[in-house]
Amino acid sequence: MLAISVFLPFWLWGVLEQGMFVDGLTYASISRNLSIGLGSFWHPNYWNDSFYGHPPLFFGLESLVFLALGDSIWIEKSVSLLLNVGIFISFFPLLKWINPRLDRWLIATLWTILPLVCWSAGAHILDTPLTLSTLWAVGLAYHPVRKEKAWPGLVSGLLIGISVGIKGPVGLFPFLVFLLTSGNLREKIGFFIQQLLGFLLLAVPVFAGEEGRDFFTNYLKIQVWGSMEEPHRGLFFQHGLQCFLPFVVVRMLVSGSFRIPRTIWIGWAKVFLVLLPLLLSGKQHDYYWLPFLPWMAIATFSDEKSVLLPKKIRPLTWILFLFMGVEIWWHTGEKERDREQILAMEKFSNFLPDGSLVGHQPPLDQDWVWIAYGIRYHRWWNRGMSDVGFYFSTDSTNALASSGKYHLKKVPLKHE
Numbered sequence: 001m002l003a004i005s006v007f008l009p010f011w012l013w014g015v016l017e018q019g020m021f022v023d024g025l026t027y028a029s030i031s032r033n034l035s036i037g038l039g040s041f042w043h044p045n046y047w048n049d050s051f052y053g054h055p056p057l058f059f060g061l062e063s064l065v066f067l068a069l070g071d072s073i074w075i076e077k078s079v080s081l082l083l084n085v086g087i088f089i090s091f092f093p094l095l096k097w098i099n100p101r102l103d104r105w106l107i108a109t110l111w112t113i114l115p116l117v118c119w120s121a122g123a124h125i126l127d128t129p130l131t132l133s134t135l136w137a138v139g140l141a142y143h144p145v146r147k148e149k150a151w152p153g154l155v156s157g158l159l160i161g162i163s164v165g166i167k168g169p170v171g172l173f174p175f176l177v178f179l180l181t182s183g184n185l186r187e188k189i190g191f192f193i194q195q196l197l198g199f200l201l202l203a204v205p206v207f208a209g210e211e212g213r214d215f216f217t218n219y220l221k222i223q224v225w226g227s228m229e230e231p232h233r234g235l236f237f238q239h240g241l242q243c244f245l246p247f248v249v250v251r252m253l254v255s256g257s258f259r260i261p262r263t264i265w266i267g268w269a270k271v272f273l274v275l276l277p278l279l280l281s282g283k284q285h286d287y288y289w290l291p292f293l294p295w296m297a298i299a300t301f302s303d304e305k306s307v308l309l310p311k312k313i314r315p316l317t318w319i320l321f322l323f324m325g326v327e328i329w330w331h332t333g334e335k336e337r338d339r340e341q342i343l344a345m346e347k348f349s350n351f352l353p354d355g356s357l358v359g360h361q362p363p364l365d366q367d368w369v370w371i372a373y374g375i376r377y378h379r380w381w382n383r384g385m386s387d388v389g390f391y392f393s394t395d396s397t398n399a400l401a402s403s404g405k406y407h408l409k410k411v412p413l414k415h416e
Helices: 001-013 020-034 059-067 075-098 104-115 115-121 126-144 149-167 173-180 184-209 210-230 235-255 262-280 286-302 312-328 336-348 368-378
Strands: 358-360 390-393 402-405 406-410
Touching: 001 075, 020 059, 020 075, 020 368, 020 406, 059 149, 075 115, 075 126, 075 286, 104 115, 104 235, 104 286, 115 286, 126 149, 126 173, 126 286, 149 173, 149 184, 173 184, 173 262, 173 390, 210 358, 235 286, 262 286, 336 368, 336 402, 336 406, 358 368
Parallel strands: 358 390
Antiparallel strands: 390 406, 402 406
16 A cells, blocks of 8 residues: 555656656657658658657557557657556566565555656656566566576567667667576576577567668667767766665665665676666766666665564655655646647647648757647647748747747748
């Protein structure tokens, strides 16, 4: 009950608000476009060209949701919520396989209320489905029948392939996690070979086709190599503290000790070791931590018994609710900018039917959130000022319609 009481309000808080992270809007637009026949699986369309920022698997799968349920502001929010619910539920069988002594409710609850997880619930980012696929890809390495049967390894490999299809090379990290654990080296190598076979079952057909090869060639050139050329940011691990510290604090409260056993230090070191390849990318964001958080939680509580002492449950409950309250207060008003834009677009849609070519004068031509909302909810396709009949400006002179700082103006004819 403790986990449910914290889990539902916190996630609903993020999902019931209209505003959304700009990347999430972009991904939703691509999926929606696929569902209405704009672009194709290997040529996903964002606004007027193929999108090579990420592999297309998630876009293709989500387009089926749009095809079945229609286009709505809540579709992508619901997809994000269901994926997070799937992650929460997955903790219980997987943790039972990994170590029956682990407190599954405690670990799942702590994961649920982390600021990064709460934010991601309604953000529609690719790291959420990546977390679900990699969680099972690693978890199957601990399945009770993996020593006698090959299917857990093969399925794990397929899930690694799916992870790469969602987010690219970062989805390969489950290959490393099991190899880094202690145990019989021969068994680990055998499971790794099974994983590799499962991965190739998906990878070989993809790269056998010309369209698949062409897509990943462009993806590697534009996204992967391009991100390595960008300046590195040192904030990645600073952001990670918000994910790391709550685990440590609650672990100390549960155990009644400030001493961190050597086994837990080793567990943390393995997680950080798997994280290191992300430092090659200049595009480091705090939400890149999401797929690694379950394993950090498991490492933090790897020596705890499965049941909390009754006298420790009540103070822990109040601490978790206090943490939730502070987090909600911290993010209050964060979506006001998005609401302003949604209201503006509802007003401008009276003048601009879906599919309109519309320009954006500086500085609105660099307002990525504004442009993303326009493309997602009203299909306004153009960012330049050529071949358009209307444009947005921060100047209200001769505006056809105005809302906040946004003003819609008609492009004058050449003879005017």
